[in-house]
Amino acid sequence: MTQSVINAYAEDAHFLIQSFEAISADDVLSHIVDFIPKTTGKIIEIGAGTGRDAAWLASKGWGVLAVEPVSEFRQAGQSLHPSPLIEWCNDSLPFLSRILQRNEQYELALLVSVWQHVPKEAKLTSLTNLHSILQKEGRLILSVRNGPGSITRKCYPTSAKETVDIAQLCGFQLLSSQRVPSVQIGNQQAQVTWTWLVFTAV
Numbered sequence: 001m002t003q004s005v006i007n008a009y010a011e012d013a014h015f016l017i018q019s020f021e022a023i024s025a026d027d028v029l030s031h032i033v034d035f036i037p038k039t040t041g042k043i044i045e046i047g048a049g050t051g052r053d054a055a056w057l058a059s060k061g062w063g064v065l066a067v068e069p070v071s072e073f074r075q076a077g078q079s080l081h082p083s084p085l086i087e088w089c090n091d092s093l094p095f096l097s098r099i100l101q102r103n104e105q106y107e108l109a110l111l112v113s114v115w116q117h118v119p120k121e122a123k124l125t126s127l128t129n130l131h132s133i134l135q136k137e138g139r140l141i142l143s144v145r146n147g148p149g150s151i152t153r154k155c156y157p158t159s160a161k162e163t164v165d166i167a168q169l170c171g172f173q174l175l176s177s178q179r180v181p182s183v184q185i186g187n188q189q190a191q192v193t194w195t196w197l198v199f200t201a202v
Contacts, residue, residue: 054077094118
């Protein structure tokens with residue numbers, strides 16, 4: 001994620017924190033919940049925002065590394081969703097430099113409404129690094145935005161097909177692809193949909 005996008009999120013943080021928290025994790029993750037492993041372990045969420053989804057995962061018994069480059073969101077998350085099962089980290093795609101230094105392996109990597117902020121030339125590096133932090137047969141779940149993006153927060157053109165093609169080059173195998181309506185009213189009015197992709201690391 002570019003610094004300009006991070007700065008733009010920070011500028012809109014007050015409004016966005018309320019917006020993020022107004023949506024339930026149950027609704028956001030309803031289409032992919034069956035792909036979350038039943039046995040608990042370690043999950044990394046890239047672009048964790050206010051910790052809404054991290055808190056939902058922690059409530060199921062998962063240990064979550066919530067990775068979020070916007071300090072305003074990290075502070076809100078620590079306040080709104082305090083949990084001994086959630087650890088916060090300042091990092092971002094494509095390099096995940098702090099995460100790679102930890103030399104840890106995860107059973108699941110989750111990216112919700114993040115992929116559109118990764119430039120095309122950085123997607124290969126992003127997926128290569130994501131593969132490197134997953135256990136063998138670990139899962140990657142990410143949402144691909146279909147439709148117009150924010151005017152103030154740069155979104156880069158992408159597609160589910162392009163993402164699948166790059167992911168396969170990086171050692172991922174596609175398990176599921178589902179195109180679904182957005183749960184946000186503003187996105188619905190703009191005819192934005194999301195394609196949820198689920199991969200396994202082979």
